[in-house]
Amino acid sequence: MRVVDYLFLGIYTIEVALRLAVHRLYFFINDDYMWNIFDIALVFLGYSFLLSADIADTEFLRSLRILRVANKLVRVVRLVHFVSELRLMLQCVLGSLRSLVWALVLLMGFTIVFSILLVQQFANAFTMNTSSPFTDSEIKIIDDSFGSVYKSMIALFKSITGGADWGDFYNLARILVHLVHLYSFCIF
Numbered sequence: 001m002r003v004v005d006y007l008f009l010g011i012y013t014i015e016v017a018l019r020l021a022v023h024r025l026y027f028f029i030n031d032d033y034m035w036n037i038f039d040i041a042l043v044f045l046g047y048s049f050l051l052s053a054d055i056a057d058t059e060f061l062r063s064l065r066i067l068r069v070a071n072k073l074v075r076v077v078r079l080v081h082f083v084s085e086l087r088l089m090l091q092c093v094l095g096s097l098r099s100l101v102w103a104l105v106l107l108m109g110f111t112i113v114f115s116i117l118l119v120q121q122f123a124n125a126f127t128m129n130t131s132s133p134f135t136d137s138e139i140k141i142i143d144d145s146f147g148s149v150y151k152s153m154i155a156l157f158k159s160i161t162g163g164a165d166w167g168d169f170y171n172l173a174r175i176l177v178h179l180v181h182l183y184s185f186c187i188f
Contacts, residue, residue, distance in 0.1 A: 009046045012068055016043050035071065042068055114188045115152035118173070122146045142172055156188065 016039050020027050027036050122142060145155040159166035174182055 006050070008068075009043075009050065012039075012046070013043050016040060038071065039068075042071070110188065111153050111156050112149070114184065115149045115156055117184065118146055118156075119149050119152050122173070138172065145169060145172070160188075 016036075019036070019039075023030065023036075027033070030036075144151065146152045155164065155169060158164035159169055170182065170185060173185065
């Protein structure tokens with residue numbers, strides 16, 4: 001695999017060197033100058049990791065190869081003018097990424113708030129009740145699902161994405177947790 005990585009790095013170096021030889025200074029001032037600088041940076045990074053003391057780790061060289069392939073694909077898509085619908089769809093997807101990131105941040109915020117609320121309610125319920133209405137297996141399930149904020153966030157994420165049935169979490173919580181907090185779980 002190392003030989004294949006070195007072979008691809010050599011071929012990519014030859015390609016960049018030939019383009020540099022053909023375009024000369026225009027290589028750095030044409031419309032694609034940022035892509036050209038990115039290509040040169042990939043080549044230099046590849047050789048710097050090749051010459052480093054940790055040659056046994058070729059994972060980075062493989063990731064460089066993936067970056068090179070992605071770079072070529074983006075260039076091909078940019079050059080294909082006759083597929084205007086595909087370009088329009090790609091521009092729409094790229095334009096909506098900003099909204100997607102903010103939606104994920106908002107969802108993460110809601111998940112954190114409700115996770116803290118549920119963990120507090122389960123902790124209060126277990127400290128207030130000395131006699132638990134649950135079996136040992138159910139207590140283990142509650143601890144695995146709502147034993148910490150992180151576990152609670154995972155449980156809530158599972159409940160909204162279909163990874164686990166939200167009704168199971170609701171049935172576990174309805175005996176211990178106050179009714180208002182159960183409604184907040186349903187609202188979540």
